[in-house]
Amino acid sequence: MKIVKKILLALLVILVVLQFIRPDKNLSDQDVTDVFETETQPNKEVVAILENKCYDCHSNNTEYPWYAEVAPISYWLDGHIEEGKEHFNVSEWATYDLEKKEHKMEELVEEVEEDKMPESSYTWIHGNLTPDEKEKLMEWGKQVRMAYKDKMGG
Ligand code: HEC
Known part of the structure; x- marks a missing residue:
């Protein structure tokens, strides 16, 4: 019994100390989606979907929930972001070449089609895409991808 108490106390101390070490927040003061949206022309509905379900992990600006302040959740969220x-960052769209853009849009359609995005770690709190949202996102994604493909010369 004594040893259990000691272990619990040690864990509590660690947890408290952890609260003081925070990962840097993913918060840019720039208009992080400007270039991407100008180029890919999502309509209002698609913008809303991207903002609500994708940009938290795929742009330089995350809308943090309150529990993001709590370690070890803060570390866990930071890892996902x-x-x-690293795989897909709309805030760095200007630095992607044509081929990379085309490929990322292809991936986007695939990931959404196969229900891999948004990640399940996210949807259990934020909710998943509705079938209608899924369709709109894919339709836009396919169009954008075709446009990049055309630019590449087929
Ligand atoms: C909770 C964070 C999170 C959210 C929200 C999220 N993603 Fe992701 N996404 C990831 C991670 C992590 C990876 C890399 C690992 C993987 O491919 O599963 C990834 C990978 C991707 C890739 C693959 C890029 C490549 O080159 O393979 C695309 C495209 C993508 N996400 C699009 C989306 C879209 C579209 C949404 C919104 C509908 C979305 N993601 C929502 C975390 C997230």
Whole structure:
């Protein structure tokens, strides 16, 4: 019993200390989606879907929930954001070449079609895409991809 108490106390101390070490927040003061949206022309509905379900992990600006302040959740969220941005970051769209843009849009349609995005770690709190939203997102994604493909010369 004594040992259990000691372990619990140690864990509590660690948890408290952890609260003081916070990962840097993913918060840019720039208009992070400007270039991407100008180029890919999502309509209002698609913009809303992207804002509500994708940009938190795929742009340089995350809308943090209150529990993001709590370690170890803060670290866990940070990991997802960093990994998501590494694969696909709309805030760095200007730095992607044509081929990369075309490929990312292809991936986008695939991931959404196969219900892989948004991640399940996200949808259990934020809700998933409705079938209608899924369709609109894919339709836009396909069009944008075709446009990039045309630019590449087929
Ligand atoms: C909770 C964070 C999170 C959210 C929200 C999220 N993603 Fe992701 N996304 C990731 C992570 C992490 C990866 C990389 C690992 C993987 O492919 O599963 C990824 C990968 C991707 C890729 C693949 C890029 C590549 O080159 O393979 C695309 C495209 C993508 N996401 C699009 C979306 C779209 C569209 C939405 C919204 C409908 C979305 N994501 C929502 C975290 C997220």
